[in-house]
């Protein structure tokens with residue numbers, strides 16, 4: 048173990064990821080395939096390890112954004128289907144044949160490039176066509192689908208196996224936009240089933256949880272599999288209680304030093320915090336380079352001895368100071384939980400996200416990707 052992992056580490060529990068997959072699969076039913084989205088290094092949990100955990104839970108379909116991620120999964124022995132959802136450079140087309148990857152396309156140039164490599168290899172590539180039903184991001188417009196599918200049919204080494212789309216606001220169970228998008232996708236689904244596209248998919252975590260009519264043959268779940276609800280803290284609590292989808296990531300560190308200072312002493316760069324009385328401060332080795340946003344300066348908190356210790360002053364690159372005046376006996380080497388549980392108290396990715404006005408997704412990515420990870424059994 049390196050010194051860095053001893054000072055601070057992300058602790059991931061693959062058994063929870065495995066259980067989350069099983070629980071979500073049970074909820075959507077055996078007739079619906081669950082694609083596990085493992086982009087973004089599996090939302091910071093470690094792409095290969097998370098994919099393997101989901102596979103142990105029965106997962107056979109994985110989603111990433113690019114071919115680099117997809118090839119990494121394959122080279123690490125992940126079997127099953129791997130969807131590349133964000134597109135690719137035509138020069139990467141050969142990877143789809145070599146590694147048996149499933150492309151998502153939204154341009155005829157991409158279709159042509161794939162057809163060329165498939166022809167060369169004497170094979171057929173099954174593609175999924177991305178349609179924009181209101182996200183206004185990637186995809187052809189719904190009205191363009193029939194002509195697009197016809198073009199693909201004319202390419203002898205391609206087969207359109209499915210159509211897909213993406214929801215912008217399905218985390219809100221009452222969103223009208225989601226109902227409209229479902230209506231549009233349903234009619235595309237019917238058209239496409241007639242012309243042979245059999246695996247159509249639009250649902251993300253929010254839709255998988257709240258819009259059963261949006262499940263079609265497959266859902267693409269990300270955040271729910273990592274134990275968080277796309278709508279944030281309150282919804283995450285409900286989700287944990289009703290579906291047993293639980294967070295699998297914690298961020299732990301230790302106290303480097305404790306010091307007691309007088310009233311009127313400035314703390315950290317810029318002295319944005321000045322002590323209001325005699326104060327005991329613990330310095331911990333976690334800063335913005337470690338994904339702990341500088342926006343948490345004077346706002347965030349950590350857990351020490353099962354109590355909340357507020358951050359004082361600015362967060363530095365690799366350190367910050369927390370107030371332990373009210374917490375007895377804190378000394379160098381004591382455990383600090385930056386995200387996770389200590390006793391009955393918890394700091395979740397939703398809590399941190401609320402403090403800096405973002406979403407759990409970003410917190411998980413930032414902490415997970417910028418720190419050494421330890422995979423813990425049980």
Ligand SMILES: *Cc1c(COP(=O)(O)O)cnc(C)c1O
Nearest residue numbers: 084132251252267268269270277
């Ligand atoms: C990330 C992603 C998902 C999963 O979204 P969650 O809200 O995390 O469930 C689904 N589909 C696509 C295309 C994505 O990029």
